[in-house]
Amino acid sequence: xxxxxxxxxxxxxxxxxxxxxxxxxxxxxxxxxxxxxxxxxxxxxxxxxxxxxxxxxxxxxxxxxxxxxxxxxxxxxxxxxxxxxxxxxxxxxxxxxxxxxxxxxxxxxxxxxxxxxxxxxxxxxxxxxxxxxxxxxxxxxxxxxxxxxxxxxxxxxxxxxxxxxxxxxxxxxxxxxxxxxxxxxxxxxxxxxxxxxxxxxxxxxxxxxxxxxxxxxxxxxxxxxxxxxxxxxxxxxxxxxxxxxxxxxxxxxxxxxx
Amino acid sequence: xxxxxxxxxxxxxxxxxxxxxxxxxxxxxxxxxxxxxxxxxxxxxxxxxxxxxxxxxxxxxxxxxxxxxxxxxxxxxxxxxxxxxxxxxxxxxxxxxxxxxxxxxxxxxxxxxxxxxxxxxxxxxxxxxxxxxxxxxxxxxxxxxxxxxxxxxxxxxxxxxxxxxxxxxxxxxxxxxxxxxxxxxxxxxxxxxxxxxxxxxxxxxxxxxxxxxxxxxxxxxxxxxxxxxxxxxxxxxxxxxxxxxxxxxxxxxxxxxxxxxxxxxxxxxxxxxxxxxxxxxxxxxxxxxxxxxxxxxxxxxxxxxxxxxxxxxxxxxxxxxxxxxxxxxxxxxxxxxxxxxxxxxxxxxxxxxxxxxxxxxxxxxxxxxxxxxxxxxxxxxxxxxxxxxxxxxxxxxxxxxxxxxxxxxxxxxxxxx
Numbered sequence: 001x002x003x004x005x006x007x008x009x010x011x012x013x014x015x016x017x018x019x020x021x022x023x024x025x026x027x028x029x030x031x032x033x034x035x036x037x038x039x040x041x042x043x044x045x046x047x048x049x050x051x052x053x054x055x056x057x058x059x060x061x062x063x064x065x066x067x068x069x070x071x072x073x074x075x076x077x078x079x080x081x082x083x084x085x086x087x088x089x090x091x092x093x094x095x096x097x098x099x100x101x102x103x104x105x106x107x108x109x110x111x112x113x114x115x116x117x118x119x120x121x122x123x124x125x126x127x128x129x130x131x132x133x134x135x136x137x138x139x140x141x142x143x144x145x146x147x148x149x150x151x152x153x154x155x156x157x158x159x160x161x162x163x164x165x166x167x168x169x170x171x172x173x174x175x176x177x178x179x180x181x182x183x184x185x186x187x188x189x190x191x192x193x194x195x196x197x198x199x200x201x202x203x204x205x206x207x208x209x210x211x212x213x214x215x216x217x218x219x220x221x222x223x224x225x226x227x228x229x230x231x232x233x234x235x236x237x238x239x240x241x242x243x244x245x246x247x248x249x250x251x252x253x254x255x256x257x258x
Numbered sequence: 259x260x261x262x263x264x265x266x267x268x269x270x271x272x273x274x275x276x277x278x279x280x281x282x283x284x285x286x287x288x289x290x291x292x293x294x295x296x297x298x299x300x301x302x303x304x305x306x307x308x309x310x311x312x313x314x315x316x317x318x319x320x321x322x323x324x325x326x327x328x329x330x331x332x333x334x335x336x337x338x339x340x341x342x343x344x345x346x347x348x349x350x351x352x353x354x355x356x357x358x359x360x361x362x363x364x365x366x367x368x369x370x371x372x373x374x375x376x377x378x379x380x381x382x383x384x385x386x387x388x389x390x391x392x393x394x395x396x397x398x399x400x401x402x403x404x405x406x407x408x409x410x411x412x413x414x415x416x417x418x419x420x421x422x423x424x425x426x427x428x429x430x431x432x433x434x435x436x437x438x439x440x441x442x443x444x445x446x447x448x449x450x451x452x453x454x455x456x457x458x459x460x461x462x463x464x465x466x467x468x469x470x471x472x473x474x475x476x477x478x479x480x481x482x483x484x485x486x487x488x489x490x491x492x493x494x495x496x497x498x499x500x501x502x503x504x505x506x507x508x509x510x511x512x513x514x515x516x517x518x519x520x521x522x523x524x525x526x527x528x529x530x531x532x533x534x535x536x537x538x539x540x541x542x543x544x545x546x547x548x549x550x551x552x553x554x555x556x557x558x559x560x561x562x563x564x565x566x567x568x569x570x571x572x573x574x575x576x577x578x579x580x581x582x583x584x585x586x587x588x589x590x591x592x593x594x595x596x597x598x599x600x601x602x603x604x605x606x607x608x609x610x611x612x613x614x615x616x617x618x619x620x621x622x623x624x625x626x627x628x629x630x631x632x633x634x635x636x637x638x639x640x641x642x643x644x645x646x647x648x649x650x651x652x653x654x655x656x657x658x659x660x661x662x663x664x665x666x667x668x669x670x671x672x673x674x675x
Contacts, residue, residue: 053612061612061640086286086674087642102473102522113368113396117475117520119527119567126572129612232612253475254359254407258326258352 028149028165032181037189040136040208040223040236043071045243048083052235053130063088068246075099077251094256108256115256131204131225131234133175143167146174154185157192161185176203187211189218202228215243287315287330290672296664304667309337314347325353328363348398360404366396367403367416369466370531371475371520375581375603377533377559378516380464380481381416383424397422411469418462421454423509424486429663433589436662443505444490444551444592451488451507460484474521481514485537487591489552494545503547510537525566532560536585553596557584563603575607587625587659599659600624613638621660628654628661642674 026034051063064083070076075098082088090110097103106115127133143149147167155164167179178196183189193206204227208220223236249255289312296307312334319327328351333344350363370376382396399422405414426434426448434441454460462483469476488507495504514535521528536556543549563579581601585591588599604620615636622629634648650666 055612059613059640061638085642086288087638087644089286104470104473104522113366114370116373117371117522117527117529119522119525119565129609252407254405254412258354258359 026151026163028151028167029144031151031163031165031183031188032144032147032149032167034188035183035190036187037218037220040220044069044245045241046246047238047242048240050237050239051130052237054233054235056231068250070246070248070251073099075101077248079250079255092256094251094253096251106253106256115253131227131230131232132236135175136206136225143179146170147179152180155182157182157184160191162191172198187218189220204228214241217243283320284318285316286318286675287313288672288674289313290670292668292670295667297666306338307664307666308339310334311337321351321353323353324355325351327351357408358404358406360402362402364398364400365403366398367401368396369464369477369479369518371477371518371529372531372561372563372579373529373565373577373603373605375561375579376518377531377561378466378477378479378481378514378518380479380483380514380516380533381418381462383422383486411467414464414466414468416462416464416466418483419460421460421462421484421509423453423484423488426487430589433662434592437590437657437659438593441592447490447505447507448488451509454484454509474519477516477518479514479516479518479533481512481516481533481535483512484509485512485552487552489537489540489550489554490592491540491550491552492548494543494547505551508540510540512537523564526564527566528564530560530562532558534558549594551592551594553585553591557598559583559585565605570608572609572611575605577603577605577607579603589659597625623654623659626654626658628652628658630660630663644670644672644674646670646672 046069047067049065049067051065053061053063055061063085066081066083068077068079070078075096077097078093078095080093082091090108092108093105094108094115095103095105105118107118108115127136147169150166150168152164152166155162162182162184165179165181165183167181169177176195177198178200180194180196181190182192184191189208189211191208193208194202195204195206197203204225207224207226208222209224210221211218212221213219219238219241221238221241223238224233225236226233291311292309293306294308294310295304297304312332314330314332316328316330318329321327329349330347331345332347333342335342346364348364348366350361350365352359352361367379367381368376369379369381376382379396381399381401399418400420401416401418403414403416405412426445431445434445438444462481464479464481464483466477466479488509490505490507492503493506494502496502498504512535514533516531516533518531519529534556536553539554540550540552542554560582561579563577565575565577568574568576579602581603583599583601586593586596586599588601601624602620602622604618604622606618607615608617609615615638616633617636618631618633620629620631629652631651631653632648633651634646637645639645646669648668648670650663650668652660652663652665654661656662
């Protein structure tokens with residue numbers, strides 16, 4: 001009995017001593033740093049996706065895509081192939097982003113029978129007519145270097161308690177002047193991201209749902225990018241995803257030609 | 259007719275049998291129909307010129323050992339001109355070994371870095387119909403192709419066992435006739451020239467080395483084969499009537515060396531491609547009745563170009579190319595005095611919406627300031643159905659290079675499956 005009392009007292013004291021640390025409010029930057037998620041697709045691995053574009057009238061067009069990705073300290077590599085529908089089947093896209101070097105991209109078109117070099121500034125352009133940019137489909141949501149984060153009052157989103165972050169661009173060399181992010185407290189993953197242009201207009205909204213754990217990482221299996229100015233949406237449904245290491249051979253012009 | 263029946267039968271059997279046996283992992287293709295109108299010579303009335311309907315069929319399977327098997331066939335029937343064609347297209351097998359990828363069979367070989375006009379694509383044949391419809395594809399030919407890959411470079415060898423000459427298509431034939439009163443004689447002479455024959459004597463070979471240096475794709479190549487159209491010469495023949503001359507021809511051997519590069523400068527894509535070489539020269543005669551009617555010395559072909567997407571709406575793609583042909587005009591390969599030809603090629607592309615796009619291609623001859631303008635509007639419906647409405651506008655006088663091509667309006671419908 002006496003031992004039990006000592007133990008309870010000890011735990012109480014320890015708890016009291018630790019309470020100030022737990023109670024301290026996380027700053028916006030800390031939340032951003034602690035995000036359990038930074039890529040729509042996993043940073044390295046393979047994925048098969050259904051990509052649905054929806055025009056202003058709500059008419060949808062569906063594509064099947066296979067993606068191979070690999071990222072490391074030296075840069076990022078991505079190989080993408082259209083599997084369906086028939087009018088784009090066989091179109092392939094290879095991008096190599098190496099630190100200290102200019103990005104390189106190739107597009108393989110079956111009708112041409114060979115690859116074509118394309119300019120890297122397309123990373124800021126629409127990805128194959130969708131509402132994603134090439135950069136966004138790569139899925140890099142790691143904003144800590146390019147944006148400073150302020151924490152706003154917490155909110156609930158679809159019944160889930162969320163931190164709300166306001167991210168201001170540190171320079172003008174980024175696509176969006178301001179970003180707002182709703183981060184699900186329990187899992188530390190973003191559920192919604194709003195992108196604002198320099199004129200303070202809400203340009204695009206990204207929603208991420210159906211998070212499933214894939215090899216220790218939480219991956220959203222339903223991602224929607226809405227262009228609020230154009231009234232269009234792109235829905236990305238992940239049908240298969242792995243984080244298996246992808247052979248470097250995949251990220252070559254040789255593989256593009258096969 | 260028997261040949262067509264055999265091909266039809268083959269396609270039919272493949273269509274029915276392959277899905278049942280589970281052999282073909284992929285069956286796809288296209289059905290298309292066009293309405294083509296041409297303006298008359300005075301450009302006042304629009305006349306219905308052709309109503310082609312066509313199809314293509316592709317069967318493909320991946321091999322367990324790595325590689326693919328591919329078969330395709332295509333055909334068309336023109337309801338207005340009441341003529342058509344049906345033929346097997348490609349039939350090849352590919353394999354992937356440790357450091358070597360190979361393709362054997364009837365295949366399209368497309369080399370180079372430029373867009374549409376490729377001096378180092380030695381096996382591609384100029385197709386006037388494809389040119390005026392904006393097509394980029396080449397005709398297939400029987401060949402073996404193997405590429406040895408190393409991490410920083412690769413080398414490709416192509417062997418074509420049987421030389422395949424260029425066909426003079428209807429548009430080119432018509433342009434030759436309109437621009438040169440002697441053209442019927444030249445065309446008749448071309449038709450009479452026999453292909454080189456004999457085992458190993460009618461084969462062609464090409465080698466290409468590739469690397470990527472400081473972010474630039476670089477290619478160097480060599481070709482040894484035949485000129486795609488025969489060289490022609492006028493020979494003295496005392497037995498000929500009414501004049502003591504005759505036109506004779508020969509597919510001459512020719513060698514080419516080529517260089518090609520592609521890369522980016524800032525936000526623009528740029529490319530350059532050139533080839534130098536030519537056929538074995540005919541012997542020049544001192545007889546004033548004899549002359550050579552084709553290019554008879556080594557020459558350069560070159561293309562320099564670039565593209566840039568302007569930040570305008572959905573993005574306006576602007577592409578420009580300068581084309582130099584030391585062997586002369588695109589459409590008039592014969593004459594006593596062959597002079598180099600220069601062209602400017604431009605392409606504008608704009609997506610009005612993800613489903614609607616506008617494209618305009620311009621080919622301008624710098625020599626006589628004639629050319630083609632080809633605007634096309636494309637609407638893509640769901641399920642890979644596409645509607646295209648295009649114009650082919652010609653500027654220049656009748657006796658200028660592009661003048662003989664009739665202006666056209668085209669409405670096309672296609673369904674890919």
